[in-house]
Amino acid sequence: MLLTLLQRTGRGLFAAAERALDRCFGPRWNPLYHLGALGFFFFWVVTVSGLYLYAVFDTSIFGAYQSVEWLTHEQWYLGGVMRSLHRYGSDALVVTVITHLSREFFYDRHRGFRWFSWISGVPLLWLMFSSGINGYWLVWDRLAQYIAVDTAEWMDWLPIFGQSMAANFLNQAALSDRFFSLLVFLHIGIPLMLLLGMWIHIQRIGGARVNPPRGLMWGTAALLLGLSLAWPALSQGEANLDRLITDIGLDWFYLAIYPLMDRWSYGGVWWLLLGLTALLFVLPWLPRRRPVPAAVVHLDNCNGCARCHVDCPYNAIDMAPRSDGSPYAEEAVVDPALCAGCGICVGACPTATPFRRATALVAGVELPQLTTADLRARLGELARGLRGQARVLVFGCDHGPDLAAVAGDGVGGLRLPCIAMLPPSFIDYAISRGLADGVLLTGCRAGNCHFRLGIEWTEDRLAGRRDPHLRERVPRERLATLWVGAEGTAELERGLVSFRQRLAALPPYRPGSLPQTQEVLDDTA
Amino acid sequence: MTLLEWRPEYSVGVEAVDHEHRQLIDLINRLHQELGADATRAGVVEFLAEIHARIAAHFALEERLMRAHRYDGYAEHKADHERLLDELRDIMDRYELAGEYSDAALAQALGTWFEVHFREQDARLHRRLSGAGR
Numbered sequence: 001m002l003l004t005l006l007q008r009t010g011r012g013l014f015a016a017a018e019r020a021l022d023r024c025f026g027p028r029w030n031p032l033y034h035l036g037a038l039g040f041f042f043f044w045v046v047t048v049s050g051l052y053l054y055a056v057f058d059t060s061i062f063g064a065y066q067s068v069e070w071l072t073h074e075q076w077y078l079g080g081v082m083r084s085l086h087r088y089g090s091d092a093l094v095v096t097v098i099t100h101l102s103r104e105f106f107y108d109r110h111r112g113f114r115w116f117s118w119i120s121g122v123p124l125l126w127l128m129f130s131s132g133i134n135g136y137w138l139v140w141d142r143l144a145q146y147i148a149v150d151t152a153e154w155m156d157w158l159p160i161f162g163q164s165m166a167a168n169f170l171n172q173a174a175l176s177d178r179f180f181s182l183l184v185f186l187h188i189g190i191p192l193m194l195l196l197g198m199w200i201h202i203q204r205i206g207g208a209r210v211n212p213p214r215g216l217m218w219g220t221a222a223l224l225l226g227l228s229l230a231w232p233a234l235s236q237g238e239a240n241l242d243r244l245i246t247d248i249g250l251d252w253f254y255l256a257i258y259p260l261m262d263r264w265s266y267g268g269v270w271w272l273l274l275g276l277t278a279l280l281f282v283l284p285w286l287p288r289r290r291p292v293p294a295a296v297v298h299l300d301n302c303n304g305c306a307r308c309h310v311d312c313p314y315n316a317i318d319m320a321p322r323s324d325g326s327p328y329a330e331e332a333v334v335d336p337a338l339c340a341g342c343g344i345c346v347g348a349c350p351t352a353t354p355f356r357r358a359t360a361l362v363a364g365v366e367l368p369q370l371t372t373a374d375l376r377a378r379l380g381e382l383a384r385g386l387r388g389q390a391r392v393l394v395f396g397c398d399h400g401p402d403l404a405a406v407a408g409d410g411v412g413g414l415r416l417p418c419i420a421m422l423p424p425s426f427i428d429y430a431i432s433r434g435l436a437d438g439v440l441l442t443g444c445r446a447g448n449c450h451f452r453l454g455i456e457w458t459e460d461r462l463a464g465r466r467d468p469h470l471r472e473r474v475p476r477e478r479l480a481t482l483w484v485g486a487e488g489t490a491e492l493e494r495g496l497v498s499f500r501q502r503l504a505a506l507p508p509y510r511p512g513s514l515p516q517t518q519e520v521l522d523d524t525a
Numbered sequence: 526m527t528l529l530e531w532r533p534e535y536s537v538g539v540e541a542v543d544h545e546h547r548q549l550i551d552l553i554n555r556l557h558q559e560l561g562a563d564a565t566r567a568g569v570v571e572f573l574a575e576i577h578a579r580i581a582a583h584f585a586l587e588e589r590l591m592r593a594h595r596y597d598g599y600a601e602h603k604a605d606h607e608r609l610l611d612e613l614r615d616i617m618d619r620y621e622l623a624g625e626y627s628d629a630a631l632a633q634a635l636g637t638w639f640e641v642h643f644r645e646q647d648a649r650l651h652r653r654l655s656g657a658g659r
Contacts, residue, residue, distance in 0.1 A: 328541040
């Protein structure tokens with residue numbers, strides 16, 4: 001299908017750009033991995049600079065231009081900089097938002113359980129563009145005049161206004177302070193609605209990041225400031241409705257539709273924008289994603305410890321009062337409508353440990369399509385098939401490198417929906433029981449986890465920063481991670497070769513040798 | 526003969542936690558009895574793994590409560606939890622793989638740990654939780 005082809009092409013372009021930026025900034029500061037947070041950051045830059053401008057701005061139509069001119073030239077070091085930050089911050093917001101939504105679309109992260117985040121983003125586009133266009137009027141220069149007249153006539157095309165809006169801009173004498181005050185009021189009201197919309201937009205994102213990492217934030221701020229000092233934003237001569245606008249410099253990020261209005265027709269632009277909006281609204285169902293079975297809580301194995309609730313990247317697990325009469329206060333409850341089926345909750349559950357035998361292995365929370373008992377059975381099967389020295393079990397994910405391509409005599413691959421579905425005790429189990437000589441975890445490219453937090457939580461659990469963590473007793477030289485993404489199969493192959501060389505050079509592993517080390521220490525003391 | 530016995534002074538005053546403490550004591554006693562009655566090696570391994578999983582889950586819940594109450598002894602208490610889980614894992618490995626195991630060692634490890642942990646850590650937690658109105 002056309003959309004699939006488009007997505008594949010776009011994904012390729014983004015992946016290339018991301019890898020290039022990874023080389024410059026590293027995954028932690030790569031702006032393409034923080035577009036949402038950058039959007040919030042630019043919003044705040046515009047808000048703060050806007051508050052300053054509002055304090056100095058003369059809200060009357062005949063004082064507006066002069067007050068902005070004074071600000072720009074007399075007070076260039078503060079007011080001028082603020083004006084430029086306001087302008088460039090807004091432009092950066094548009095670039096960030098458009099990149100953000102394109103990226104989510106190309107990576108196919110707009111369908112299924114993600115529909116809400118996508119749909120709630122569409123009205124934000126209208127709010128963002130109208131705030132920006134609205135702002136250009138307030139300067140009341142020749143550009144403002146151009147868009148004021150065009151916007152008024154564009155609005156008049158709609159049969160909903162009783163009074164002609166363009167009548168306000170017929171000539172200098174028709175201008176009224178009241179109408180101008182309304183515009184100023186709108187320039188506060190619309191951004192407030194935008195902020196409310198942004199808040200709604202992130203409701204289904206667990207622990208949404210609304211601040212970029214500090215390094216990226218300061219770097220971006222410095223860039224905006226540099227731009228503001230080097231090329232300050234300027235007005236284009238005072239508006240005069242008695243004169244016709246012929247040539248004008250445009251801010252293409254916000255005002256691209258105006259030349260189109262002149263060339264096309266007002267009706268045509270309306271149909272274009274409404275059509276695009278409608279397309280965005282239906283996109284999550286083009287085609288509808290096959291629903292993934294949601295995680296299921298097993299109360300016999302849930303004591304309400306809330307680790308799954310804390311680790312869920314999509315707020316799909318809530319803690320609710322106990323329903324089975326047991327003495328526990330709470331239990332985990334999965335909302336199937338919000339569940340991504342990533343299994344990160346399973347990886348967080350303390351009872352999801354493969355060592356259990358006395359009772360059937362059922363964790364407190366399970367994915368129906370791949371239970372922990374299945375996982376243990378597959379692991380055992382896979383391990384039995386491994387031959388030779390330096391046997392490696394590779395755990396990967398549905399969005400990472402191709403595990404079948406790297407499997408062989410000494411290498412077995414096991415694919416999970418997300419790498420963070422793997423409870424760390426499985427690694428302990430595989431190594432201590434001699435199922436393999438080493439374990440390699442792979443998955444999405446670092447910074448680009450398909451389920452947002454899979455790599456981060458996995459790294460944290462391995463390093464002991466997050467529970468359940470990989471016990472210290474597990475020999476780290478027998479563990480490797482490689483975050484290379486779907487396009488990284490060759491890289492995984494190379495990584496496996498060097499990992500197996502490393503493993504082959506190690507002395508045979510004897511588990512449970514920790515207390516012996518302690519005895520040795522005691523003897524030498 | 527039971528190895529461990531629940532005592533009212535073990536209570537931390539939170540029903541769920543006390544309930545799990547009792548369950549754990551039961552589980553450990555059952556293991557102890559099983560060992561006395563010539564248990565199979567596989568049976569013991571099963572029990573140990575079950576105890577390990579239950580204790581891990583229990584600690585997860587207890588730690589959640591401690592964090593919710595901003596318990597000041599959290600770090601120390603958690604370190605004690607981790608120490609026990611590590612010891613238990615060592616016993617599991619030694620039994621399963623090296624065949625090196627003694628009832629006395631297990632009894633000592635678990636018995637002592639629980640006694641001390643209940644007396645020192647959980648009692649302190651109890652005072653704190655009841656002080657906080659729970």
